[in-house]
Amino acid sequence: MQVHLKKYILPLRHTFSISRESHDFQDTLIASLSLNGKTGYGEATANPYYKITVLSMTNEINAIASEIENFNFTTPELFHSFLVGKGLSNFAICALDLAAHDLYGKLQGKPLYELWGTNNNHYPTTNYTIGIAPIDVMLAKMQEVPWPIYKIKLGTSDDVAIVRELREHTNAVFRIDANCAWTAEETIYNAPLLKDLGVEFLEQPL
Incomplete structure (x- = not known):
């Protein structure tokens, strides 16, 4: 080989x-x-x-x-x-x-x-990831690729506001990845707010 x-x-x-x-x-x-x-x-x-x-x-x-x-x-x-x-x-x-x-x-x-004994229709849909950027750029990226699930990278001073604004433009499922940028207190504070905005889960907040 x-x-x-x-x-x-x-x-x-x-x-x-x-x-x-x-x-x-x-x-x-x-x-x-x-x-x-x-x-x-x-x-x-x-x-x-x-x-x-x-x-x-x-x-x-x-x-x-x-x-x-x-x-x-x-x-x-x-x-x-x-x-x-x-x-x-x-x-x-x-x-x-x-x-x-x-x-x-x-x-x-x-x-x-x-x-593997399965078929092409058997797999879950993956997410499309939106990196941190000014909100208008993040929105443009989202609109450029319509998708049922978005992973949104966060780690700014306006994270909840970013998600709230993006939610105004799509009903897609949101997943959040803060890449260890939050404190425990921020995570506890942000979690219920993000849940209300249709966030499915938080990845690596701490």
């Missing part, structure tokens, strides 16, 4: 901001695994909060590249167990695990959902 790694710098349509950082590009590692004429692809992104870079993931994977090439690939589950045993970061494992599942489906000649 051959392994290949390539870095991509993906430009974002909009500046993406959370409570602790902003960026206009996303560094991404694409990993591919090839066997018997088929190639599977996986992805993992750099994450400054966890001190993960494309280079660090690349170095981790290259350190065991010869072992990957000699691995007797039969199922992605066994390959995942092999990777965990090598002490790789979860980010590096993610890229290779995705590639292994993609490869397995191609080797079997079936989409993964069929191999």
